[in-house]
Amino acid sequence: MAGSNAPNENKKEKEAVIFDAACKVIRSKGFHQARITDIAQAAGISYGLVYHYFRSKADLFEAIQREWWQSLLNMMDVSDRKSISPEEKLADVVHYFLDVYENRPDMVHIFITEISRASSNLTPENLEWFKIFMSRTENIMAEAQSGRILRSDIRARYLTYIFLGGLETFLSTMVLENQPLKGRTQKQRIADAILEVFLNGARPKP
Amino acid sequence: MAGSNAPNENKKEKEAVIFDAACKVIRSKGFHQARITDIAQAAGISYGLVYHYFRSKADLFEAIQREWWQSLLNMMDVSDRKSISPEEKLADVVHYFLDVYENRPDMVHIFITEISRASSNLTPENLEWFKIFMSRTENIMAEAQSGRILRSDIRARYLTYIFLGGLETFLSTMVLENQPLKGRTQKQRIADAILEVFLNGARPKP
Amino acid sequence: MAGSNAPNENKKEKEAVIFDAACKVIRSKGFHQARITDIAQAAGISYGLVYHYFRSKADLFEAIQREWWQSLLNMMDVSDRKSISPEEKLADVVHYFLDVYENRPDMVHIFITEISRASSNLTPENLEWFKIFMSRTENIMAEAQSGRILRSDIRARYLTYIFLGGLETFLSTMVLENQPLKGRTQKQRIADAILEVFLNGARPKP
Amino acid sequence: MAGSNAPNENKKEKEAVIFDAACKVIRSKGFHQARITDIAQAAGISYGLVYHYFRSKADLFEAIQREWWQSLLNMMDVSDRKSISPEEKLADVVHYFLDVYENRPDMVHIFITEISRASSNLTPENLEWFKIFMSRTENIMAEAQSGRILRSDIRARYLTYIFLGGLETFLSTMVLENQPLKGRTQKQRIADAILEVFLNGARPKP
DNA sequence: TATGAATGAGCTTTCATTCAT
DNA sequence: AATGAATGAAAGCTCATTCAT
CATH class of the missing domain: 1.10.10.60 (Homeodomain-like)
Structure with a gap:
């Protein structure tokens, strides 16, 4: 060796x-x-x-983006393979973001400020990753609609926006204000707030 | 003449x-x-x-930011003076963003990609505007909590994030995919989705 | 009229x-x-x-230079026509500079900093004026040497440099330190110092 | 090695x-x-x-000025430490300028046209050097006045102007007319003319 | 006469990238 | 592997000059 x-x-x-x-x-x-x-x-x-x-500065940036997306989609693969309920899949997404924020806050910061928004950085490759992530989240929403966990009179895509939007704005604010994640408890509280409001808000009318 | x-x-x-x-x-x-x-x-x-x-490129950019924030806060002033319910105030915010997106999509795009996120553009002045906007939205949330319209076991600030997050992600996606707003109907549907999910999701437990 | x-x-x-x-x-x-x-x-x-x-910025600057030289050479013409002694002619030169400094300090300042030194401003025309002024002063020196008022073992041209140098440095310092000329007495004292040291220093050995 | x-x-x-x-x-x-x-x-x-x-163009220019003044003041330090007579100290100054003119005419040129006169280049630092140089020359004059080598009825500062003025105008003319210094003899002749006229002219009355 | 909007050449400075060592 | 000297394209900003009104 x-x-x-x-x-x-x-x-x-x-x-x-x-x-x-x-x-x-x-x-x-x-x-x-x-x-x-x-x-x-x-x-x-x-x-x-x-x-x-x-090879170049652009190459370095592409490596960072690739790393981000591959890691994120890998988590979704694992989550899928566990064949859990849609609620748990959404919880996995939320916890994944909060975990990465805790361990590699720079990555989340870059995702928030440079990858998810700045259209001037939108390489075709990056846009492709983006669409895949959106559509996989949309699949979870559709699955939840089929199972009567989420209301069906709002398009799955719209639900996706609302869900990811809440998550992103949380992260965004923590990122912009340099807030550290203080331990497991706070992380759980934030995750619960996001999930509960969303699931509750999008629950089908009885 | x-x-x-x-x-x-x-x-x-x-x-x-x-x-x-x-x-x-x-x-x-x-x-x-x-x-x-x-x-x-x-x-x-x-x-x-x-x-x-x-005077300079920076000056031009500052003018754009100032215009954005002044216009936004002006709308909130008007909304406040109408002394309407918190739900209506939130609806005003949503409709304002959708209206601006319809008429001046560039402004919304810049807000999404350059003002609200990119921390490298965060001048102290811009940060100030930002905080004012956040805190005024938070006031609406607190008002709604007092009136038992929104649940009180989630901080008003967290509710603010979730609300603005959904709105922002909607706009963000439309912006990034260059989707035009197709008429009054679609605008209304989007506004309803955002508002309903949020208000429903954050409604106090009976 | x-x-x-x-x-x-x-x-x-x-x-x-x-x-x-x-x-x-x-x-x-x-x-x-x-x-x-x-x-x-x-x-x-x-x-x-x-x-x-x-016509242009350069034209304006040329006008200023022309004005300066014409006025100076005009004074020398008048001084010559009075057919006075070389000492009196040198005194005329000194007093002329001090008078202009009193009445139009800007002109002297420009002469000192922009015309007499800065070679990057040396248009052929300006250089011509310069040479005329030098050679007319040299004539006075030569005349004084003929009349045994100044020593002859130093070239007339060198005497010219020494004479104008003392005058110029006086003016230069007043100009750079923005010293105002305080009345007739001070002007006379300065003129006397310059003239006396020069005439005394360059007097033929007995 | x-x-x-x-x-x-x-x-x-x-x-x-x-x-x-x-x-x-x-x-x-x-x-x-x-x-x-x-x-x-x-x-x-x-x-x-x-x-x-x-670092910048201005930085480069400052380096040139610093080099000039440090070299000049260094020479005066050496001259002082030799504890020679005031006449010899003045001779040192004259020879220094003529030597530099011979070896690095550009430096003298810049001193004459850009440093000693152009007030638009007067950085505070440069002005400080200038004052030090002036006051050290004035010290020599005062010393000479104490020793009855120079007359005392003209202020030491005025004598300084007259002395440096003669020197400067010599250099200035050589500089403007691009005259090379032709050997040791000419240098000596010029130095003698300047020194002799000045010392003679400013000698105390018997 | 008088104004100031409009033009664009010209200059400083930055920085990604290459390459000799 | 590692360094940092060297290059030059590119961008921001200034300002003399022109010209329509």
């Missing part, structure tokens, strides 16, 4: 260092304002070295 | 032309990527002239 | 207003930093009007 | 190349007219590189 210093492993590690530094800088300055110099400085390396690991 | 060509009026008109051109360009490229050249071209003037009407 | 408002007189007056305003602005910012807008503002007119009276 | 190509040395060398190129360009066009492009071209590098070594 080559040990933890195998060349390939080193490479991955350094790549991760640059990746994290990039997230940190992009979070505070926005993608277009983040300079390679800033990222290199944050990573503690020379700026020339960034180009050994990433 | 002074006619419609009084010099001052001309000046205001040209300023508006540049303002609108700037909105259009900022909408499609984002603020930092919008070049003065683009704006001038969109306005059909030479770029030097932009500086006749606006 | 048309009175003081004859059109031509008006034109001359306005021209003089612009001229003086230009001197004031050029004095404080230097020629290249002086903007037409500044000059127009100082003159209390619109900037477009400057171009009715002067 | 590290050799002459140690990285730090290279850096200093390149910085010096840019510095000299800047002097050359500023000399011929004046500071405000000197473009970064000109300087880069004169230095044989791309203009982007200028910003690698100097």
Whole structure:
């Protein structure tokens, strides 16, 4: 066994260092304002070295986006495979976002400010991920409508907007005000508020 | 008769032309990527002239933000003075956003992508406006809680997030997918969906 | 008689207003930093009007230089025609500069900072005036050497430099420190110091 | 052996190349007219590189001024430490200027046209250097007055003006007419003329 | 005469990217 | 792997000058 210093492993590690530094800088300055110099400085390396690991600044940003979407959709795959109820699937989504916010707040910040909104960053690839995520959430809504858990006189797509909107605005405000998530209890309370209001609000009329 | 060509009026008109051109360009490229050249071209003037009407690019962007916030808060003033119920006040907010989206979609787009989210654009002045808007919406929520229209076991601030979040995500998606608002009916349906789910979802338990 | 408002007189007056305003602005910012807008503002007119009276910014500056040199050389003509002694001619030069400094300090300032030194302003025409002035002063020196008033073992040209240098540095310091000339007595004292040191220092050995 | 190509040395060398190129360009066009492009071209590098070594155009100009004043005041320190007579100290000043003119005529040119006169370039720092230089020269004059070498009925400050004025006008004319200093003899002759006329002219009456 | 809107060349500065070492 | 010197395209802003009114 080559040990933890195998060349390939080193490479991955350094790549991760640059990746994290990039997230940190992009979070505070926005993608277009983040300079390679800033990222290199944050990573503690020379700026020339960034180009050994990433083809270009755009490439680095694409890697961040890809990482975000793959991780999110992977969670939805797992959630699907557990073949749980629609309510639990929605709860999984909410908890996933809150967990990532707790562990990698930069990623959520970038998603909120640079990926989910800024249309100037909308590469065709990114838009594709976006649509997939929306349509998978819409599927959960449709499933819930079939099971009479959610009212059917509002389009599944509209319900999707309302649900993700509440979640996003919560995150957005925490992100903009730099609020840390204080422990399990607060996370649970927020998750409950979002889920309860939505499920309650969209419950079919008896 | 002074006619419609009084010099001052001309000046205001040209300023508006540049303002609108700037909105259009900022909408499609984002603020930092919008070049003065683009704006001038969109306005059909030479770029030097932009500086006749606006001190700098930042000044132009500030003017757009100021216009947005003043118009929004003005609507809330009017809504307040009508001394209507909290539900009607929330309906006013929803309809205001949908109306602006119908008439000046660029403004809503910029609000969604550049003002409400991008923290790198957060001037202290802008943050101030933001807080005022949030706190005025929170007041409506508190008022509704007092009147037993909304449940009181969720903080007024959380209710604010959930409400504005749904609205924003609707707009955001329409904005990102360039969906036009097709007439009064669709606008009403969307408004109803947002309001009903929210009011229903946050109604006090009997 | 048309009175003081004859059109031509008006034109001359306005021209003089612009001229003086230009001197004031050029004095404080230097020629290249002086903007037409500044000059127009100082003159209390619109900037477009400057171009009715002067072909261009360079033209305006040339007018100022011409005015300076013509006035100076005119004084030397008068001094020559009085057929006075070389000492008196040198005294005339010193007093002329001090008088102009008292009445039109801007002109002296511009001469010191923009005309006599800055080689980047040296138009061929300006250089011509300069040489004429130098050579006429040199003539006075030569005349004084012939009359055994000044020593002959130092070239007349060198004496010219030393003489004008002392005068210029006096003016330069007053100009840079914005010292006003306080009355006849101070003017006389300065003139005496310059003249005495020079004449004494350059007196032939007995 | 590290050799002459140690990285730090290279850096200093390149910085010096840019510095000299800047002097050359500023000399011929004046500071405000000197473009970064000109300087880069004169230095044989791309203009982007200028910003690698100097923060800005103003920074580059400040470096030139600092170099000038530090070198000049350093000479005066050395001259003081030799504890020589006031006459010799004045001679040191004159020879210093003539030496620099011989070896680095650009520096003298810039001093004459851009530093010593142009009030639009007068940064507070520059003004401070200026005052120090003036007051140290004045000290020499006062010392000479105490020792009965110079007359005391003219203020030491006035004597300073007259002395530096002669020197400056010499240099100024050589500079403006691009006269090269032709060897030791001419330098000595000029120095003698300046010193002799001044010391003679300002000698106390017997 | 008088105004100031309009133009665009020209300049400084930034920064992604390349490449020699 | 790693550095940072070097390049130059690109963008913001200024301001002399023109011209319609």
